[in-house]
Amino acid sequence: MQIIDASDRPNDTYGYSVYCLVLLAPEPVASDVQKVRELLRPERAMIPAHVTILGTFCEIESLERVYKQIAGAMAGTDGLNLVPTGDIFESPNVLTAGAVIEVSPEMQALHDRLAEAILPTAINVYLDPANFIAHLTYYQELPGSEKERGGRITREFELSAFDVDGVTLMGRVGTSSEGEGNMD
16 A cells, blocks of 8 residues: 655645545534633634544545445444543654544444455555554644643543544645645
8 A cells, every 4th residue: 555645735626635424523522622722722723523434645536436435335324422531642753642532343444344345456555554553633743832732631531422423524725734624
């Protein structure tokens, strides 16, 4: 499997540089996470509170095909209950933190079906999907001066289990420093 770094990837013919599949957090979780982000003012534009079910990919054949692949992988899947483990996810190379989410057998099966459906016809970006770590990101790329404060707020943030139903295709417009887009 080819894995590339797409930090500076230009937009494709559909207007997006890369894509991912997410489970959007419902209210009040989404608002609570947004309040944390507003307190810390991360440098990177972020998509709404979510758990990524299939990480970043690019060079898709068509949006229609991706939607069909998602629908096929979702067949027979009911909603998922996402349960935080109490652990904090921290990326070693950027100031990023979030809550680790327990990967239930149902969640792992959905991730695997989505990867099997989409990645043969796209290029995977950044991480091997076999290394699936479910997490809800509180912030990405904090200013260095906020690292200690960000860690404290992240450790104090109480996230309860929540239900999700459905997968959302997200696409980034421009490079990783420029922003995110949303395709429902």
